[in-house]
Amino acid sequence: MRERIxxxxxxxxxxxxxxxxxxxxxxxxSQDSQxxxxxHYKLNHPTHTVMTKMAKQNMLPRRITxxxxxxxKLHIKPPMCNDCCGAKxxxxxxxxxxxxxxxxxxxxxxxxxxxxxxxxxxxxIPGFFGQITGRLTKQRIVDSTIFVDHASDLSYVYHxxxxxxxxxLKSKIAFERFALPYGVHIKHYHADNGWFKDxxxx
Numbered sequence: 152m153r154e155r156i157x158x159x160x161x162x163x164x165x166x167x168x169x170x171x172x173x174x175x176x177x178x179x180x181s182q183d184s185q186x187x188x189x190x191h192y193k194l195n196h197p198t199h200t201v202m203t204k205m206a207k208q209n210m211l212p213r214r215i216t217x218x219x220x221x222x223x224k225l226h227i228k229p230p231m232c233n234d235c236c237g238a239k240x241x242x243x244x245x246x247x248x249x250x251x252x253x254x255x256x257x258x259x260x261x262x263x264x265x266x267x268x269x270x271x272x273x274x275x276i277p278g279f280f281g282q283i284t285g286r287l288t289k290q291r292i293v294d295s296t297i298f299v300d301h302a303s304d305l306s307y308v309y310h311x312x313x314x315x316x317x318x319x320l321k322s323k324i325a326f327e328r329f330a331l332p333y334g335v336h337i338k339h340y341h342a343d344n345g346w347f348k349d350x351x352x353x
Contacts, residue, residue, distance in 0.1 A: 183218050184230045190215050191232060199229045260302040264335040268299045269323075269342040273314060296322035301341075316351040323352070 190202070190211065197205075203223060206216040222229065260266050277291030292310040296319060299306045307329055309322035327337055346352060 186215055187218055188230055188232070191229075196232065196235055263300050263303045263305070263333075264330060264337050266301045266339045266341055267326075267337055268301065269296060269340050269347060271296050271314070271319070271345065278310070298322075298326045300335075314346065316346050316349040319346040319349070320352055 191197070194202070194205075202211070202215075203219050205211050206219040209216070211219075221227075271294055273294040274292065277293050280288055280290060280292065290312050292312065294311050294314050296309045296311060297306060298309075307326050309325050311318040311322060323340075330337060340347070
């Protein structure tokens with residue numbers, strides 16, 4: 152019964168109740184573990200620490216509060232959630248020993264225009280052109296080129312009607328015209344391959 156709460160249990164009985172046995176590909180949980188997982192899913196996969204804090208503030212029902220309290224006292228690990236493990240598995244290690252030659256470092260700058268990073272994004276849904284007057288155009292925005300200055304962190308976005316070398320070159324010229332009135336001359340572009348390696352752009 153779901154309304155049943157813990158009675159005086161010894162640590163060995165608690166460990167048996169919270170134990171997870173795997174048969175074939177689907178795990179089988181005990182009744183207390185099922186209750187824990189039920190609230191873990193219902194609360195959108197919070198961590199065990201968050202669930203324990205909620206229980207201490209009486210934000211959860213009495214049964215799951217008792218389960219979490221006993222788990223904390225007996226130092227019992229919570230049941231494993233496959234979704235949480237899968238989400239953690241997609242994280243890349245932030246401490247890794249890589250080759251110094253393979254690591255690419257962003258150049259440090261002191262003046263605007265010395266180094267500008269450029270990249271492109273493509274939209275799966277074409278966007279409309281902003282128009283106030285005149286006949287509506289059938290052209291649509293399908294991608295954009297983004298320029299970011301390393302010294303000032305200024306960003307400039309140029310929307311394009313196609314992903315071609317000509318449009319990418321137009322975006323470069325538009326950015327340089329935007330920077331010119333401020334006395335900024337672009338000396339170096341930091342970009343990946345793609346259209347930036349095309350003969351027309353170089």
